[in-house]
Amino acid sequence: MKHAAPPFSPVYAAVILAVIIGFTPLWWLTELSLVYLLPLFVLTLAICCWLTHLAVGRLSRSLDAIKIGLLNFKDGDFANTLTYHAKDPLGELCTLYNEAANKLRSEKQWLYQRELMLDKVLQSTPEIILLVNDHHQVVFSNYAARDFFHSSSRLEGASLDDLLQQAPSGVSDAMNEQREGLFTLSQKGHELETWHQSTGEILLNNQHHTLFILKPMTRELSRQEVAVWKKVIRIISHELNNSIGPISSMLHSGKILSENVNEPRLSRVFATTSERIAHLTEFVQGYGKFAKLPEPKPVKINVVALINTLQQQWPFHFEQNGEGVLLADEVQLEQLLINLIKNAHESSSPKEDIEVTLTLRRQDVVIDVTDRGQGMSEAVLSNALIPFYSTKNAGSGLGLALCREIAEAHHGQIALQNRQGGGLRVRVILPAQH
Template identity: 55%
Template structure:
């Protein structure tokens, strides 16, 4: 740092040093030769002029090199690394300037590499399904990705906003999790959507000599559902395998028994064979139905032709249709048709009048919304909590497959399905198919 005291430049100091070194011998010689004061003054003036000129010529290149270094260091201080020093004399300052140019070039390359890595990191974070939030020790949000904005229902970027204000406008469960400030699980419950399980991970780091606090939110709903479904699929495959191993020999033995009993006039034996044949057929249908759930193929996504699909459904089921114009949905037509068939079947079996069953299809920024509603008995909390689990059914002849298959189809399309009792009575099944 420069002080306010008087100081001399290096050029001035060198010129003074040269002048003093030249004047002292002139004065000594003039004193020894006993020159008069006029000649001494003339000799002194000539000596000063010659010494000043010579010293200026000698230190000019040095001053230019130092000015170049000063300019380069000022640019370096301002973060400008593209300037190269033009001083290239073959002396100490020239070598210093060359070293500066090499260092600036290396720093420029490293800066470009760091910038590219920052761009890549920002791209990864912005496209990550995990919500990332970073605040400084002043309580201001300094970074957030798109998932964080969706989590906090923000229409604009969160950067620059106060963290406390963000907590005020956030979901109550989300606000409580952030106020605890520790790692853990929490649940978000929203209207017309399935309850979502989230995990909050927190961290503290030093960035630019300032402490920052990092919050990472990971949604576990889909992962927990996927693991649950995988367990059920494994159970179903084991059961199906064991039943198939038994049904094959039983069918063969039944056929052999029927052939042996053809010459026997025993009506009761015929009824026994018919009962066994009926039960084998029922078990085969049972195995095939659960096999469809356990081996659901990967969706073949195309643009749905809603008019054709809905016309086919209306030939089988009666329902009121509400659909917005220009609904564009990318999904597997066969699986979406099976989804709607299962939902309409449940709606008609709920005790609702056929004319009170409705299907509403709309679209917004989140994707395509499909709602199937009825005026039946609805569901209790216990039934609703288990309705999407395989094998669970409240019907005497139900297999517990319909809604479980619906859930599997929706999640295969990376969507969401939720069940809600209607205020006017009945049940509403809400499905969201995201835009691909």
């Protein structure tokens, strides 16, 4: 589009004034009549105005182009460049404009790539991220937040208060109080979970926003706790083994030396000592199995054969839901089921009420072991998965702890829950391996 200079701009006025001043002496000094001077004056003025129009019009169009380009800069569009390349001050200005446009375009592309990378990181992180404005409306959320609040669509625009009404117990208090640190929450069918919340104030577009970051800590804390227990077990096992060996050797030597001694009480002493050494050796080996659980090697498991083997030792009902393949470490899975079924039989539950249910789903495999025994108190439920904790007189406190270790080694989880009407449900969730 061509833009002509305004007809009565100061430039034109200056040209007209210069022509008038230049012709003024001719009116007095020349002998030409007005008939000749007036057409000459008009012709000169027209030529000067035309030349001025050419020069000013070109300059005006260039300035208009720069103006439009700067307006595009204001709107964030850096795609336009100028084609004026003359070796004059205007050409230098256009060159600087083009260099600025290229640099801004490059920086915008770089920032766009960083935004894409940042969005990818935020969306793929397992931590729950919510950005809320001062009206308690969500302006940003990631996929983990949508899954946590059981939403099939984006949370942007939703009210935080409405989301917290449907959130698990414990989340509402933590987020409303905006407190930093650990908090616990309970979800149906799962054990008590530990989470960590971080909050921060952000000024965005001159409006105060609150950033919430919620990180699940249950597995991390459990991993650290189990690591500490394993270290303790290894130390205890080492010390006991160092003592059991010499004691066994001395016991054997004592038996040989006392063969010619007629003292019946020595036989009882040696028998009792041997029995306790055997019990202590079995005790150490049991704890060693927990402390040195090998990495699981998943294989396709014949569920029917595994269940038939277990039912020969302990009677129970079995039910399978869904179709699919069960992939797990067969030895470890069998040990897990043995521990859970054995606990169910020791819970004073009628044998006919003990049931194992296997549910094969696309994303995971769910194993439920239920009974109609005495169940567990809240204190026992919160400590049952901790190593060494047992309510049985002869219990080692490793059965459920080993089950949790096996489940977590398969990247799964285990939860204990009392049933309505009495009894206990132990649920093991293992991720499906394709």
